[in-house]
Amino acid sequence: MTVTPPRTGADNSPTVPAARSGGPGPVKDRTGVAPATRRFLARATLATVVLSIAGALLGLARDQALARLFGAGTETDAFLVAWTVPEFASTLLIEDGLAFALVPAFSLALARRAQGAPGDPVRALVASTLPKLAFTLVCAAALTVAAAPYLVRTLAPGLADYSLAVDCTRLTATCVLSFGLAGYSCALLRAHRRFLAPASIYVAYNTGIITAMFVLGRHWGVRSAAAGVAVGGALMVAVQLPFVLGRLRRRAAEVRDEEAASATGQAATLALVATVLLFALCRQSQVLIERFLASGLTAGSISHLNYAQKVAQIPMTLSLMLVTVTFPVVARAVAEGDLDRARFRVERDLEMAACVVLAGAASVIACAPQIIELLFQRGAFTAHDTAVTAGVMRVYALGLLGQTLVGALIRSYFSAGRATWFPLATMAVGIAVTTWIGVGTLRLWGVYGIAAANAAGITVTAVLLLAGMRRRAVPVRTGRVLYELAKPACAAAAATATGALVAARFDTPLPGLAAGAATVICVFLLLGRALRAEGLTPVRTVTQRLRHVRLR
Secondary structure, three states: OOOOOOOEOOOOOEOOOHHHOOOOOOOOOOOOOOOOOHHHHHHHHHHHHHHHHHHHHHHHHHHHHHHHHHOOOHHHHHHHHHOHHHHHHHHHHHHOHHHHHHHHHHHHHHHHHHOOOOOOHHHHHHHHHHHHHHHHHHHHHHHHHHOHHHHHHHHOOOOOOHHHHHHHHHHHOOHHHHHHHHHHHHHHHHHOOOOHHHHOHHHHHHHHHHHHHHHHHHHHOOHHHHHHHHHHHHHHHHHHHHHHHHHHHOOOOOOOOHHHHHHHHHHHOHHHHHHHHHHHHHHHHHHHHHHHHHOOOOOOHHHHHHHHHHHHOHHHHHHOHHHHHHHHHHHHHHHOOOHHHHHHHHHHHHHHHHHHHHHHHHHHHHOHHHHHHHHHOOOOOOHHHHHHHHHHHHHHHOOHHHHHHHHHHHHHHOOOOOOOOHHHHHHHHHHHHHHHHHHHHHHHHOHHHHHHHHHHHHHHHHHHHHHOHHHHOOOOOHHHHHHHHHHHHHHHHHHHHHHHHHHOOOOOHHHHHHHHHHHHHHHHHHHHHHOOOHHHHHHHHHHHHHHHHHHO
């Protein structure tokens, strides 16, 4: 069974079935999946955000431990080249790749289950896809182990400690299998609107890495961090397994109907998986370009880029939490032919995600030196490392809105569960821009030029994806979206300048960070409210309720 686009009227607007023409309200079903009410989405988002923040904080603790134990030099450069494997595996198998293919597939299977399809389409989909995926992942992990020497030479030809990078790469290669299984579990649970276990995977992952570094670091050196990747990947699967088995056991009927199995299996076609994985691979290749260019600079350049990027991307990660929760809602709406509901959800997600990431980007730019000094400047991490990393982080932050828009928009392109090559083409253009600017500015600006290339390339991709939405994905109103995005962007620019002035007045990092960040948030909220930014509607609603409580 394939998803057929709904008919459109003369004005190219979707023709919605009469039963669903009442607006973007939740559609109840009999599959055991919770209805997507505002209250449910709010609770799911809150749980996801809390656990994601916990995972992000542990990620910072992981990077702090890496910096404190091993500094920013030859050893960390070698490990961070090996770190490319889990970075790619995370993007391809958890965050972007498999999720874009499997969440719509499971959503379609759940819709067929609600329509009374024979057998159980969800179990049929698992039976037809999971064994093949597991076999492919085992082969890919073995190939990565065998090809580690060639991989390191390709990624960082100017690397000082080649053999150490090879050892670390072979240890991290195990995550290809564990991340794939973890990503599959995340997609299944999120399609069932179960978000607690998927949101906790990075808590388990970073806990494994931190523990391994402190337990094994004295004897294994930076190889302990690579071993921690292997441990953490196994923990990601373990925390989800009971919940996955629980969802599958809810429909214990045997699936013997070949028509049901084959129809469900068509939801995840080879063409769809190919387009999804190639897009994710092309997007993640920005990291390859950065490390390839930085490997020829002074020792520690790769490390400075890594530390800066990890901290700068925290606002983007938080901004995409809402989109992660609502992606199954959009996919289910598209599967049911309700494009009005899908469009409302996508537009609201873009507005809210933009407000979150722009407020975060403003804080990062305004307080970058204080953030890096507070987080990393101890042990082998020097004041010079702080200055360089903070400067790079400020440049990276200029591309955070583009990163968020790409992450939100790409979900809409794949929400129908159909193959589309347009996102890959836009990402290829962005990569070309990144490469051209990076090579052109490398001698003059060094790591700052590499960061600027990243920001420019991803912003170009975001603009192209937004421009193509109306004809190729959920038909959002592009002009309205741009108008709404301009409001928090103006507020963020003013908040950044004000926050930087306040933060610079303090000699120690903690008071400067606290005062600067508080100033940024206050100015951003006040200006955003004055401009009537729709993405701040939840904040206005909470404020009004609190005011009403005080008046009573």
